[in-house]
Amino acid sequence: MAVVVGTALAYAVAVNMTEPAPVSPYAAQSSTPPRTDGVHIAPRSEALTFARFHVNRELRLMRVDRYDNGVVSGVDITALQTSGEADPITMWQQSSYDAIAAATGAVVSVRAEELAVPFASTGAQIGMGGTYPDHAKETRMSRPFAFPKLLPAQRWNMDVPTRSFLLDYEVELGIVALAPLKAGEKAPSFGLVLASDYTDRDRLLRDIGTSDVNTGLPFSAAKSIVPALPVGALFVIPRDIRTFYKTLDLRLHVNDRLRQIARPKDLTWDIDRIVDESIARAKLDFPMGRNTVKLPIAADNTIPARTLILSGTTDGVVVRPPSGRQLFIGIVQWLVSLRWTTPGLIVEPTVREGHANGHFLQPGDHVVMRAEYLGVIDNRITP
Known part of the structure; x- marks a missing residue:
């Protein structure tokens, strides 16, 4: 009886508490609004x-x-x-x-x-997760993974809808195959674009539930349901790709406040390993509603030309794993519901609070991503 009473009292306290707003580790670094009217262009020698x-x-x-x-x-x-x-x-x-x-x-x-979209992309891309150590730490990912993102590249200045999403931002280096890519072979050249990876964290949290986040299997639906994959208006082909991409600095601002700084030199997997690890997962089935999808790997086990590989994002996103308080509330509600075959209910308090607290992107927000040499992505968030 004492356990029941204690649990009830703890539950009553927990449901009346709130989670603090996530604070970007970069928030104090710059108060200067991002420049959106231009970038430096790389010398033609580079x-x-x-x-x-x-x-x-x-x-x-x-x-x-x-x-x-x-x-x-x-x-x-x-x-x-x-x-x-x-x-x-x-x-x-x-x-x-x-x-x-x-x-x-x-x-x-x-x-x-x-300007138009800078290249003719395929309709399905490859996304990477957990490839920056700081983002892996803030979201408790223990290893990188790949997932399919079922959208074509879109214009840099498109509006992005919130609908019923828990809409989160991610700035990423986009790596584009200029020819079919084979495992174990270092392609001599790649194209580069500034890229985004808008995500519905509502769908992602529900799909992950209590499963292993590190497989990447629950990510495809949440990464594909938001109808927006804007890329910068510039397409860059470096003379020396493996040196050039490590010099880049990608930044994301929301309402003129710095939220992310991604430096591809910090990627856990380099470009060649990203290719190899993607092809190694060619046979995986990723849930998509009642169906499954696979990574866009051709029958000859190559990544087709024009495929955009989203190399992953760094820390500073809105989403956080459910807190101990949220998990406690979720477990109590799950046990009381008697729906013990649906442990995914444990994340429901996290999802509900995410919709209520306004921490995720809201209509009227302004998201700017920018990188010298790669260009700008400038998105207004709409209902």
Whole structure:
């Protein structure tokens, strides 16, 4: 009887407490609003930078030399491409680094908001989780994993809806296959984009329940249900990919407050291991509603060209694992419900509080992701 009374009293106290708002470890580092009207462009000796734009509804390809005051300027190199729709990956397959770097053409300037998605992506991408040690620590992941994200790349300045989501942000380095990728073979080149990985933490918490987060299996639905995968307007092909990507610095602000700094040099898995580990998981089935899906790995066990690999995010996201208080409330409610075959009910208090406390992204919020050389993602959060 004493145990029951004690539990009841502890429960009464717990349900009247609240969780503190998550504090980004970067919040005190900068109060300066992020610049959204331009970035430095890498010297052509280090990387080629591309953007796509329309002229009379026809796609054209620009080799970018400057991005400033909201205007992207460079040389129209569409004529160098011998066939197909203007696209940096097609151009790369038909030409060479030096030929593209030396190409001449009409000088063009286009307002950034008029630029198209910088490459023709596939409809399914590969996401990585737990690849930054600090994010793995804050979310209690013990090892990295991969999951499918069933969305194409989308425009950098799209609106992102909250709907009934617990909407969370993630800034990531996007790695794009320029040719089919094979396990154990170091591809000579990759494309790079600034990328996002908006996530519904409601779906993720419910799908994880009490299962092992480190398999990555519960992640695909929560990562695909938010209809937004904005990428920066620039597509970058470095001359030396394995040196270049480790120099990058990616930052994310919400309402002008710094929330994330991701430095790809800190990735637990480098680019080549990310490729190998993704292919090694080709046969895994990831739950998606009543069905399952697999990673976008071809029948010949390669990652198809144009696949975007989201390399993972760093710490500073909103979500946190359920606290001891939330787990205690969830366990009590689960036991009292007599629905003992559905242990996922244990996370319900965490989900409910997430919807009530306003810590996740809300309509009217402004999310900006930025990286020198890679560009900007600028999203308004809508209902």
